[in-house]
Amino acid sequence: MNNQTKTVAFHTLGCKLNFSETSTIARNLKDSGYQKVEFTDPANVYVINTCSVTANADKECRTIVKNAMKANPEGFVVIVGCYAQLKPQEIAEMEGVDLVLGAAEKFNIAEYLDDLNKKEETIVHSCEIEEADFYVGSYSIGDRTRAFLKVQDGCDYKCTYCTIPLARGISRSDTVENVIKNANEIAERGIKEIVLTGVNIGDYGKGEFGNKKHEHTFFELVQELDQVEAIERIRISSIEPNLLKNETIDFVSKSNRFVPHFHIPLQSGNDEILKKMKRRYLSNLYLDRVSKIREVMPHACIGVDVIVGFPGETEELFMETYNFINELPISYLHVFTYSERDNTEAIDFEGVVDQGERKRRNKMLRILSEKKRQAFYQSQLGSTQKVLWEHDNKDGKMFGFTENYVKVQTEFNAEFVNQTHLVDLVRINHNGIVEVKINELELAK
Numbered sequence: 001m002n003n004q005t006k007t008v009a010f011h012t013l014g015c016k017l018n019f020s021e022t023s024t025i026a027r028n029l030k031d032s033g034y035q036k037v038e039f040t041d042p043a044n045v046y047v048i049n050t051c052s053v054t055a056n057a058d059k060e061c062r063t064i065v066k067n068a069m070k071a072n073p074e075g076f077v078v079i080v081g082c083y084a085q086l087k088p089q090e091i092a093e094m095e096g097v098d099l100v101l102g103a104a105e106k107f108n109i110a111e112y113l114d115d116l117n118k119k120e121e122t123i124v125h126s127c128e129i130e131e132a133d134f135y136v137g138s139y140s141i142g143d144r145t146r147a148f149l150k151v152q153d154g155c156d157y158k159c160t161y162c163t164i165p166l167a168r169g170i171s172r173s174d175t176v177e178n179v180i181k182n183a184n185e186i187a188e189r190g191i192k193e194i195v196l197t198g199v200n201i202g203d204y205g206k207g208e209f210g211n212k213k214h215e216h217t218f219f220e221l222v223q224e225l226d227q228v229e230a231i232e233r234i235r236i237s238s239i240e241p242n243l244l245k246n247e248t249i250d251f252v253s254k255s256n257r258f259v260p261h262f263h264i265p266l267q268s269g270n271d272e273i274l275k276k277m278k279r280r281y282l283s284n285l286y287l288d289r290v291s292k293i294r295e296v297m298p299h300a301c302i303g304v305d306v307i308v309g310f311p312g313e314t315e316e317l318f319m320e321t322y323n324f325i326n327e328l329p330i331s332y333l334h335v336f337t338y339s340e341r342d343n344t345e346a347i348d349f350e351g352v353v354d355q356g357e358r359k360r361r362n363k364m365l366r367i368l369s370e371k372k373r374q375a376f377y378q379s380q381l382g383s384t385q386k387v388l389w390e391h392d393n394k395d396g397k398m399f400g401f402t403e404n405y406v407k408v409q410t411e412f413n414a415e416f417v418n419q420t421h422l423v424d425l426v427r428i429n430h431n432g433i434v435e436v437k438i439n440e441l442e443l444a445k
């Protein structure tokens with residue numbers, strides 16, 4: 001390595017969107033002459049991309065800063081991401097932090113790195129979130145078989161528990177042309193699967209921003225992406241139920257590229273709580289969306305986000321949510337425990353649920369999730385499906401996912417990595433993973 005080359009290490013917390021943005025920041029820094037190293041290596045610069053969803057954002061951030069300081073006490077520590085936008089001063093007071101960049105500044109990081117000497121004072125460059133009204137496209141390569149492609153950012157909704165609009169600003173989207181260009185670039189890198197990401201992707205293309213009127217809808221984006229032949233699979237990650245239209249569901253059911261996997265936030269099965277959350281649907285609409293998917297894609301995987309312990313969620317109302325989900329033909333849950341956030345409406349709501357009770361409800365729903373997942377896997381046994389094999393070799397086994405998101409395993413074979421194969425789903429093993437055998441048609445190729 002040339003003595004002049006500066007090194008940079010990254011640590012990302014939070015969602016897929018953050019991961020795709022870290023990749024963009026990393027590419028920008030590479031273009032500015034930085035070489036990427038591991039976070040445990042002595043680097044000139046450490047970039048920590050934070051999240052505000054985690055209850056202990058401050059503690060988590062502090063620990064990672066300490067890890068950076070351990071790897072190189074002279075390293076220049078930069079904090080970006082949602083937590084940096086929401087609480088820049090809190091971060092500035094943390095020992096070891098040199099620079100805090102807000103939502104508008106994080107993509108120009110190189111401009112702020114002229115002097116890498118650590119100083120007494122932490123520098124903060126953080127705009128008002130209203131100024132973050134421009135769009136920066138990005139994608140990240142996950143495990144080398146799939147990529148997360150950002151198509152939208154920000155959110156115009158006002159859910160009473162959520163800080164995302166404060167951290168990421170108004171809803172804005174990439175152009176269709178740029179998304180297609182990024183999809184082709186991803187394909188050129190040999191990646192077979194794309195996961196579409198954003199804060200509220202169903203809102204894609206909505207309204208005006210930065211003086212530009214967007215001309216396309218989410219459905220149009222889906223139709224355009226379906227033409228990108230170099231990509232084998234596209235997954236719609238998470239979409240609000242009120243924005244998941246019949247036309248999109250019907251299109252996915254006929255597409256060879258969009259896979260039958262939907263992740264739809266529910267948050268509560270009780271209408272009173274949904275209204276208090278200021279969600280834009282009631283439980284009936286949710287039921288209708290799930291029924292529509294099941295009607296046209298009986299084999300689809302449907303994931304559900306749910307929050308337990310929201311203020312006012314009595315035992316009775318929680319049980320309504322539990323029973324509602326229990327009856328729904330869904331495949332798995334992501335369970336979140338409500339936690340109070342500054343500057344949200346819900347922080348002042350009455351009916352605070354005891355922490356121990358929140359934990360108990362979380363556990364109940366996680367057990368329900370496992371039951372749902374196993375029942376879904378069980379329903380898929382005996383079918384023949386396409387699986388994309390991943391890289392990892394764990395005790396001689398390799399893993400992959402079917403199009404409808406069943407996790408499968410077989411004996412490790414280096415030649416299978418990043419290939420899609422037709423497999424027969426044979427049985428569920430003691431780890432809850434489906435064991436498969438390669439289908440005869442595949443063997444005959």
Ligand code: SF4
Pocket residue numbers: 155156157158159162163164165199200240
């Ligand atoms: S839809 Fe609601 S929960 Fe989701 S990002 Fe927007 S405000 Fe937050």
